[in-house]
Amino acid sequence: MNIEESVFLVVDDFEPMRKITSGQLRAMGAKFILTANNGAEALRLLRGQRVDVILSDWNMPVMSGLELLLQVRATAQLASLPFIIITAEVEHKRIKEAIESGVNDLLIKPYTAAQLASRVEKVLLSHHKMNAKDLAVHEREHNSVVDAHMSSPPTILVVDDVPDNLLLLSRLFEDEYRVRVAGSGSKALEMCQSNDPPDLVMLDIMMPGMDGFEVARRMREHPTSGTIPVIFITANHEEAARLQGIELGAVDFVIKPIDPTLLKPRVRNFMRHVELHKQLQANYDSMLELTRLREDVEHITRHDMKAPLAGVIGLVQALAEDGQMNRQQIEQLRTVEETALRVLDMINLSSELFKMETDRFKLDAQPVNIAYVLQRIVELARASFAHKQLDILLHFDADGESEVSQAWGDSMLCYSLFQNLIKNACEAASEKGRVTVTLIDRTALYIVIENDGVVPVEIRDRFFSKFVTSGKHDASGLGAYSAKLLAKAQNGDISMTVSDQKNITSIAVTLPRYEVGMK
Structure with missing residues (x-):
C-alpha cells in the first residue's frame, strides 16, 4: 500500500501542529487524513474506522501518546498498526520505554518534512512486507536521507x-x-x-x-x-x-x-546544540534498530529453535516409552529429555518473557495434555533430586479420566511453568521431605504444588515479584516471577499460601480447561 491509498491518523492536542503535520502528509500525496486531539479520542476513532498509520504527539492531556501506544499494542485488531511518535521528549529512559512498548519510529522535534516523509514511507513499506530487494533499496534511500541530514552543515x-x-x-x-x-x-x-x-x-x-x-x-x-x-x-x-x-x-x-572575532565563537556555541539534536535523533534511531535486531533474533530463536527442540523432546519421550529399551538406555534418554527441557525453558525465558512484560505476547492456544506434562516433570524431578531422598507424589482428582485432562494453552509454556514451580518446591523441601503435585479437573484445571517448609515471612508479599529470592546462592529470583507471567499469558492465574502451623507452602495454578470446539 502506498501513501496515496493509506489512511493516516494524526494525534496532537495542539491544533496548529495537527494542521502542519496533515499539510506535510498531503504534500507527500496523502489523501485520507484523520485527526484527534488526544489519545482517548484517537482510540475511539480506531475502533470505528480503518487506519493504516498513527502519528502521535507524546505529551497530551486525557491520554498521552505512550498510553495510546500501549492500548493499540494490547488490542488484537490494532496490535501491528504502524505507530510513529513525534515528540520533543529527550529523556533516554522514557525513549527506551516507548521503544520497548513497540513504537515503530520516533521523530524528535523540530524536524523537516523530508525526515517525516522518509519515516512514513519506511514504516508503510515495512508493515506491508515488501520483498527483500525493494526493502534493501528503500533502506538505502532512507539511510541516505538520514546521512544527508547528519552530514549537511547547519x-x-x-x-x-x-x-x-x-x-x-x-x-x-x-x-x-x-x-x-x-x-x-x-x-x-x-x-x-x-x-x-x-x-x-x-x-x-x-x-x-x-x-x-x-x-x-x-x-x-x-x-x-x-x-x-x-x-x-x-x-x-x-x-x-x-x-x-x-x-x-x-x-x-x-x-x-x-565584532566578527566575538560573534563567530558565540554562533558556534549555539550550533553545537543543533548538532546535539541531530545526534540525539541518530542515537534513538540506533536504539530502534538494535531493538528490531533483537526482535529478529528472538523470532529466529522461537520459530527456528523451539519447533525442532519440541520435536526432539517428543522423540526422546516416545523412545523412552517404547518398551524395547533397557533401564540404562531409558535413564540416558530421560537425561537427554531433562536437558532439552532446560534449554526450552531458557528459550522461553529469553524470547517470550520480555513480550509478556510489555503486553506484546500473543498466545496461540492449543489443547495441552496437562496430566502428561506433570507426569514427565515429576519423573524428571525424582531423578534430579534423588540425593535429597524426597517423596515426590503426583495425584489426580478428576471428574473424568485424568489422562485426558487438557488445558487450553501452549504446551511448551506449560513445561516451563511447571518445571520452574516443581523444581522450586523440591529445592525448598527439606531432606527426606515431601512434594505433592495435585491435578484437579473441574470447569477449569487447578494444579496445586505443595512442599514442606515455608516461604520466609519477609518475602511472602513479594513472592511473585521480579528478582525476589531468599537463602539461595546464585539464584536469579526469576522462577516465581516467570511462573506468574507464564500462567497469566495462558489466561490463567497463580497464587501462594503458607501454613506456618503445618509447615507447608502451596502454589496453586489455574488454567482454562479445553472444551471441544474452542478456537
Missing part, C-alpha cells in the same frame, strides 16, 4: 533590510554553515515556517514593515519555527530592548557594529 538565516549587512554576515559564516538571507521580516517568517526551516536565525530588530520583535513573536506562535534559536542583532543599546528580546526567547543579543 543553516543560518540572516535577516536584515540593509544589503551590506546581509553580505557581511553571509560571508562571515559561509565557510562553516549554509547561509540563507532575507531582506524583510515577512520573508524571514515565511522561510522559518516552511518545510525547510533554518537552524538559527540572526535577526535585525529595526526593519520597515515587520520589525524583528514581531518576527520573533510570530515565530514562537508557530510549531515549525517555535523552537528555532534567535540572535538579535541591533544598534539599539537600550536595556528595555534587550529585555524585550529575551522575553521573546532570544538566545543572544549582539550590538552593532559587529
